[in-house]
Amino acid sequence: MDFRLTPAQQALKEEFEAFFQEEAQRAPEGWIGGMFGIFESEANWAYHRSVADRLSKKGWLSLPWPKKYGGQEHSYIEQLIFNEVRGYYRVPGVDLWGPQIVAPSILEHGSEELKQEWLPRIANAEINWCQGWSEPNSGSDLASLMTRAVEDGDDFVINGQKIWTTGGHKADHIFFLARTDPSVPKHKGITYFVSPIKEGVTVRPLLFMHGKHEYNEVFFDNFRVPKTNVVGKVNQGWYVTMAGINFERSMIGTVSELQRDLEDLVDLCKRTQRNGRSLYEDPLIRQKMAQLDTELEATRQWAYYVAWVQSKKQSAAPEASAAKYFSSEMTVRFANTALEILGLYGPLKEGSKWASLHGKFEDLCQASLGGTVAGGTTEIQKNIIAWMGLKLPR
Amino acid sequence: MDLDFTEEQEALKKTARDFMKKDFPNTLVRELEEDPTGFRAEIWGKIAEMGWLSVIIPEEYEGIGGSLMDLVVLFEEMGRACFIAPFFSTVICTLPIVSAGSEAQKKEILPKISNGELVLSLALTEPSATYEAAGISTSAVADQEDYVINGTKLFIHDAQVAHYFLCATRTRMDGPPEEGITLFLVDAKSPGIKITPLLTISDDKQNEVVFEKVRVPKKNMLGPLNQGFPLIQHLLKHAMMAKCAEMVGAADWTIENCTAYAKERVQYGSLIGSYGIIQHYLAEMWTEIGIAKRFTYYAAWRLDQGLPCDKEVSMAKAFVSEVYRRWTRMGVQIFGGIGTTREHDMGLYYRRARQAALLFGDPDTLREKVAQEMGR
Numbered sequence: 001m002d003f004r005l006t007p008a009q010q011a012l013k014e015e016f017e018a019f020f021q022e023e024a025q026r027a028p029e030g031w032i033g034g035m036f037g038i039f040e041s042e043a044n045w046a047y048h049r050s051v052a053d054r055l056s057k058k059g060w061l062s063l064p065w066p067k068k069y070g071g072q073e074h075s076y077i078e079q080l081i082f083n084e085v086r087g088y089y090r091v092p093g094v095d096l097w098g099p100q101i102v103a104p105s106i107l108e109h110g111s112e113e114l115k116q117e118w119l120p121r122i123a124n125a126e127i128n129w130c131q132g133w134s135e136p137n138s139g140s141d142l143a144s145l146m147t148r149a150v151e152d153g154d155d156f157v158i159n160g161q162k163i164w165t166t167g168g169h170k171a172d173h174i175f176f177l178a179r180t181d182p183s184v185p186k187h188k189g190i191t192y193f194v195s196p197i198k199e200g201v202t203v204r205p206l207l208f209m210h211g212k213h214e215y216n217e218v219f220f221d222n223f224r225v226p227k228t229n230v231v232g233k234v235n236q237g238w239y240v241t242m243a244g245i246n247f248e249r250s251m252i253g254t255v256s257e258l259q260r261d262l263e264d265l266v267d268l269c270k271r272t273q274r275n276g277r278s279l280y281e282d283p284l285i286r287q288k289m290a291q292l293d294t295e296l297e298a299t300r301q302w303a304y305y306v307a308w309v310q311s312k313k314q315s316a317a318p319e320a321s322a323a324k325y326f327s328s329e330m331t332v333r334f335a336n337t338a339l340e341i342l343g344l345y346g347p348l349k350e351g352s353k354w355a356s357l358h359g360k361f362e363d364l365c366q367a368s369l370g371g372t373v374a375g376g377t378t379e380i381q382k383n384i385i386a387w388m389g390l391k392l393p394r
Numbered sequence: 395m396d397l398d399f400t401e402e403q404e405a406l407k408k409t410a411r412d413f414m415k416k417d418f419p420n421t422l423v424r425e426l427e428e429d430p431t432g433f434r435a436e437i438w439g440k441i442a443e444m445g446w447l448s449v450i451i452p453e454e455y456e457g458i459g460g461s462l463m464d465l466v467v468l469f470e471e472m473g474r475a476c477f478i479a480p481f482f483s484t485v486i487c488t489l490p491i492v493s494a495g496s497e498a499q500k501k502e503i504l505p506k507i508s509n510g511e512l513v514l515s516l517a518l519t520e521p522s523a524t525y526e527a528a529g530i531s532t533s534a535v536a537d538q539e540d541y542v543i544n545g546t547k548l549f550i551h552d553a554q555v556a557h558y559f560l561c562a563t564r565t566r567m568d569g570p571p572e573e574g575i576t577l578f579l580v581d582a583k584s585p586g587i588k589i590t591p592l593l594t595i596s597d598d599k600q601n602e603v604v605f606e607k608v609r610v611p612k613k614n615m616l617g618p619l620n621q622g623f624p625l626i627q628h629l630l631k632h633a634m635m636a637k638c639a640e641m642v643g644a645a646d647w648t649i650e651n652c653t654a655y656a657k658e659r660v661q662y663g664s665l666i667g668s669y670g671i672i673q674h675y676l677a678e679m680w681t682e683i684g685i686a687k688r689f690t691y692y693a694a695w696r697l698d699q700g701l702p703c704d705k706e707v708s709m710a711k712a713f714v715s716e717v718y719r720r721w722t723r724m725g726v727q728i729f730g731g732i733g734t735t736r737e738h739d740m741g742l743y744y745r746r747a748r749q750a751a752l753l754f755g756d757p758d759t760l761r762e763k764v765a766q767e768m769g770r
């Protein structure tokens with residue numbers, strides 16, 4: 001076994017580090033990172049967009065793609081390193097969906113025309129995506145979705161409603177699932193579309209628990225999408241959704257961002273005196289901090305392992321599900337433990353006098369709850385492990 | 395990067411698994427649990443023959459010159475099979491001989507360890523029940539050509555069959571506690587040694603070993619006078635990783651057998667493995683055990699490579715211990731009534747988990763060490 005990066009990987013990592021260290025300097029006032037921070041203000045969004053442009057010029061939005069479509073043909077390990085470094089410096093600039101969900105789906109299932117049309121635009125950060133999968137009555141049971149797509153000449157006409165559409169208010173494009181054949185079993189009548197957001201689409205805010213605007217509802221009202229915008233075959237959309245999601249589940253960026261948060265927390269504990277000693281000297285707090293660090297390292301090692309298996313082109317669906325649920329649950333534990341460590345200062349929000357670390361953990365102990373639900377709940381991931389990994393009866 | 399075992403290690407794993415299946419059946423585990431020696435000469439002979447005792451002994455002393463990762467492979471299989479033999483004790487005591495023994499000591503002792511002639515036992519802990527230097531009060535005082543050892547060692551594994559003790563003694567009373575520790579190889583037949591067996595939750599052959607005016611020739615000092623504690627720390631790190639490997643191997647047995655049982659046990663007309671609650675327990679078990687394993691390999695690799703690893707080793711031991719304890723407890727629950735019996739194997743692992751978590755540093759103590767490293 002050898003956990004060392006190759007010299008080329010190490011060099012690339014250093015290049016990433018130099019880049020993101022510099023980009024981190026340009027963060028707007030009050031920026032605390034997190035996956036959804038980019039949607040929360042105009043300044044944050046502008047920061048995200050400007051980093052995205054620079055990343056596209058570096059070719060770093062398409063690290064694992066074939067060269068033919070503007071990619072770098074790196075392995076999952078390089079992609080993992082990129083995500084890890086970016087997370088640590090809390091720098092945005094990567095569309096939540098384009099490079100890691102939409103592009104792999106198009107690469108695996110899209111027609112040559114689709115590839116030629118869409119992949120360069122994703123690599124160039126021209127598109128701000130949102131995801132139209134979940135519906136009010138189709139959460140974990142995604143395949144029960146009701147949004148209809150009906151053929152009409154060269155188009156499909158879409159009617160229905162999507163929900164939990166993160167960043168829908170900033171997006172200019174949507175990739176979504178709609179039912180094209182209601183007469184067959186639910187998994188077999190779904191089609192995968194990509195489209196600009198245009199006439200026929202209404203986006204309405206749905207505020208998260210902490211009052212921030214991340215989610216939206218999206219309504220389709222005779223929204224017309226050309227047939228050429230179908231990814232894969234009509235009625236085969238369910239299978240297209242499977243591409244890409246496993247890698248996304250390794251969640252390494254979250255781990256490295258939490259590593260950074262933990263460093264900040266330890267520093268703060270050293271500086272904060274309570275009852276005649278620093279918080280860092282309190283044995284109970286030391287136990288908690290060590291546990292956080294231990295769980296982070298555990299999660300990191302697992303993410304590397306999952307990427308390693310995937311880089312050998314082996315399937316790792318249960319492993320990826322394990323990474324997704326464990327890391328998102330760990331994030332919730334982390335945020336709540338950090339809040340406890342800070343005591344009464346913990347719940348103070350950013351902007352209030354005396355807030356600790358810009359209210360990072362006040363925010364995270366709420367925001368992290370999205371992670372255990374979105375992209376397949378913890379329970380769905382455990383089902384996948386039980387059924388696919390352990391071959392238990394369905 | 396290469397996160398797989400080498401081909402040789404895969405082959406070793408297979409050999410070990412086959413050996414355990416054929417030569418170390420469950421019936422023998424039960425027999426040796428009850429047997430106060432915990433020792434079978436024919437098993438010991440076979441593992442010596444297979445070279446397992448020589449893995450970390452350099453080739454010039456009739457060893458194989460292997461790595462810690464090779465040992466990890468073996469300890470995983472031993473943990474899985476609930477292997478009972480003084481192998482762990484002998485191997486961890488071999489480490490300081492290899493790293494700090496004199497040429498004469500190495501020449502005399504290592505080949506005999508290698509061929510199975512010698513069993514070693516670590517006489518480190520005392521009634522203070524800590525792995526810190528301050529906990530060592532057994533004294534060694536120079537007297538002509540000898541040192542004279544007095545004190546009580548406690549929780550000493552495999553003393554009942556040892557030929558030599560690796561004994562940690564205090565040779566200087568003043569100054570920092572870690573700068574007054576000296577190691578000795580003590581012939582177990584020396585007059586003044588009294589061994590009293592202890593009964594434990596895991597039947598793992600612990601003893602009280604009282605040293606009363608035990609004379610040890612000066613040439614049996616291992617490593618430098620008063621500077622033995624760094625050797626102990628080095629040994630402990632390896633012991634922690636070996637214990638982690640044992641634990642994850644045993645945890646593998648747990649997930650495999652719990653899953654198999656969930657596929658055969660029927661209640662309310664359905665396999666219990668078809669119920670969501672059992673599926674989710676097993677999914678969590680599989681996940682955490684998988685993570686524990688990768689953590690073990692990572693920390694062991696760092697130690698093997700000589701990289702800084704105090705934090706990683708402590709983290710791994712704390713994490714793996716908690717995982718092993720948690721899921722052997724849930725394993726008993728999945729097996730239900732039969733899981734609580736002496737006759738069922740699940741209890742073997744449950745009992746071992748309670749013991750293993752505390753050896754060479756319990757999770758709370760290790761987290762404190764992690765916190766110290768975090769502040770650097």
